[in-house]
Amino acid sequence: MSYEVLARKWRPKSFDTLVGQDNTVQALSNALDNDRLHHAYLFTGTRGVGKTTLARILAKSLNCEVNISSKPCLDCSTCKDIDKGRFIDLIEVDAASNTQVDNMRDLLDNAQYAPTSGRFKVYIIDEVHMLSKSAFNAMLKTLEEPPPHVKFILATTDPKKIPVTVISRCLQFNLKQMTADNISRYIKDILKKEEINSEDEALNIIAKAAHGSMRDALSILDQAIAYSGSSISTKEIISMLGTIDNIFLVSILNALVKNNGEEMMKLSAEMNEKSISFDLALEELARLIHKISIKQIIPNSTNDSSLSEEINKLATLFTPESLQLKYQIVINGRKDLHLAPDPLTGFNMTLLRMLAFYPSIKPSNNSDSKKKVELKSDVKIKVEVKDNILDNINIKDFDGDWIKLVSCLKIGIAKSLAQESSLISYKDNIFNLALNENFSHLNQNDYVEKLEDELTEYFKEKIKVNIKLGNRLKTPSLQKKIKNDELMKTTESAIMNDKFVKELINDFDAEVITSSIKPTKKKEN
Numbered sequence: 001m002s003y004e005v006l007a008r009k010w011r012p013k014s015f016d017t018l019v020g021q022d023n024t025v026q027a028l029s030n031a032l033d034n035d036r037l038h039h040a041y042l043f044t045g046t047r048g049v050g051k052t053t054l055a056r057i058l059a060k061s062l063n064c065e066v067n068i069s070s071k072p073c074l075d076c077s078t079c080k081d082i083d084k085g086r087f088i089d090l091i092e093v094d095a096a097s098n099t100q101v102d103n104m105r106d107l108l109d110n111a112q113y114a115p116t117s118g119r120f121k122v123y124i125i126d127e128v129h130m131l132s133k134s135a136f137n138a139m140l141k142t143l144e145e146p147p148p149h150v151k152f153i154l155a156t157t158d159p160k161k162i163p164v165t166v167i168s169r170c171l172q173f174n175l176k177q178m179t180a181d182n183i184s185r186y187i188k189d190i191l192k193k194e195e196i197n198s199e200d201e202a203l204n205i206i207a208k209a210a211h212g213s214m215r216d217a218l219s220i221l222d223q224a225i226a227y228s229g230s231s232i233s234t235k236e237i238i239s240m241l242g243t244i245d246n247i248f249l250v251s252i253l254n255a256l257v258k259n260n261g262e263e264m265m266k267l268s269a270e271m272n273e274k275s276i277s278f279d280l281a282l283e284e285l286a287r288l289i290h291k292i293s294i295k296q297i298i299p300n301s302t303n304d305s306s307l308s309e310e311i312n313k314l315a316t317l318f319t320p321e322s323l324q325l326k327y328q329i330v331i332n333g334r335k336d337l338h339l340a341p342d343p344l345t346g347f348n349m350t351l352l353r354m355l356a357f358y359p360s361i362k363p364s365n366n367s368d369s370k371k372k373v374e375l376k377s378d379v380k381i382k383v384e385v386k387d388n389i390l391d392n393i394n395i396k397d398f399d400g401d402w403i404k405l406v407s408c409l410k411i412g413i414a415k416s417l418a419q420e421s422s423l424i425s426y427k428d429n430i431f432n433l434a435l436n437e438n439f440s441h442l443n444q445n446d447y448v449e450k451l452e453d454e455l456t457e458y459f460k461e462k463i464k465v466n467i468k469l470g471n472r473l474k475t476p477s478l479q480k481k482i483k484n485d486e487l488m489k490t491t492e493s494a495i496m497n498d499k500f501v502k503e504l505i506n507d508f509d510a511e512v513i514t515s516s517i518k519p520t521k522k523k524e525n
């Protein structure tokens with residue numbers, strides 16, 4: 001026997017087996033049982049939430065040979081024929097393939113004739129928003145003066161595209177998206193009937209992957225059965241869907257607590273090797289952070305997750321403010337993922353941001369204590385400064401660039417002396433220096449001799465140094481300070497203009513603590 005897809009095999013045949021649309025079912029049941037029938041219904045909602053299923057149950061309720069009720073017998077030939085899709089007075093049209101006005105006219109010309117065997121002629125028009133304008137006009141005429149034996153059931157995923165004149169003549173029901181909870185309970189039930197074993201976590205993953213659509217959930221389940229056979233395990237579902245083992249994410253958050261960036265990068269590399277979708281990983285990470293936050297706020301709350309122990313532990317390791325910020329970073333990271341050079345890079349940058357930013361409360365005199373975001377001092381914005389690398393040169397080739405020369409000296413007291421001095425003149429291997437008078441304590445014979453030795457070693461020729469005191473000198477150390485200030489300005493403005501930092505400032509009322517910004521550069525010797 002050929003395999004019948006689950007969505008068809010287990011399509012709910014009555015209102016009480018339909019999941020997740022309690023309000024609509026309640027309203028329709030009341031109308032049917034109290035004989036308050038409308039001639040046109042409009043079901044709206046995203047795909048796979050049960051619009052056409054509901055329409056068919058309604059058609060059965062209207063035409064069941066026993067009577068009109070919210071509980072069609074499911075046993076009479078009308079009920080059976082409707083379930084099998086062969087009832088002559090039920091006309092199902094997919095507007096996506098019948099947009100021509102002629103088809104619509106033919107269809108509606110027929111409406112005036114009495115039903116062949118049923119109580120009502122029921123027209124189910126799916127994706128009704130796809131009808132052309134003239135098709136809508138043709139339909140409107142019938143809707144304005146409907147023959148008493150005609151019922152319209154319109155269904156659409158996009159009600160905004162339906163003319164108001166049509167909508168106003170329909171009784172509208174907004175079908176809700178299925179919750180993951182509803183879906184996993186429903187598919188668990190189906191698997192039980194199919195005698196297939198399953199792990200709860202596996203069904204939770206399928207339910208989430210279906211994004212509110214029962215039809216999608218069931219086709220994933222079809223796939224899973226084909227893939228796994230008589231037993232559906234979490235491991236297989238993860239591998240089938242390329243979804244993510246939440247253990248990875250828990251490990252990432254644990255590494256984050258320990259400020260262990262290396263471990264975080266290792267984990268993301270492992271995830272990459274397993275071809276895990278990083279978009280999904282960020283989605284799941286946001287979900288996980290949300291669960292941890294809930295645990296913090298409502299300590300007694302339970303969650304269905306198999307990770308509840310880890311979640312409880314993480315709830316004690318993060319501050320609520322920090323979780324808020326991490327959540328925002330993850331959401332932003334996901335939003336920008338398509339802009340990243342590749343998903344792994346985008347994912348890693350998001351992890352590094354989580355590592356780099358944490359909120360703190362600024363002690364403030366007024367009651368309005370602003371949340372602010374610090375850049376941790378161990379995370380530096382990299383601004384590279386080229387090293388001044390000089391090879392040993394002949395004294396005759398020395399161009400007088402004292403700053404460059406000093407940068408080549410070994411660190412020590414001789415270098416300090418040189419850094420606080422500027423070169424006045426040099427001739428015949430004699431260097432005349434002016435020492436910043438604020439550093440006159442460096443003007444000692446043995447320091448000067450050490451500098452002479454260093455320069456002698458550098459030029460491979462005997463060098464003599466004369467020192468006098470001076471002020472307002474362009475010493476190497478002053479030049480370096482000016483350069484560093486410039487670098488600092490560039491770094492600060494790079495940070496302040498960063499799109500993400502701007503978002504933090506706007507969304508979190510965050511402040512950047514400029515004193516915590518440190519440009520990274522190669523150490524100058």
Ligand SMILES: [Zn+2]
Nearest residue numbers: 064073076079
């Ligand atoms: Zn019946």
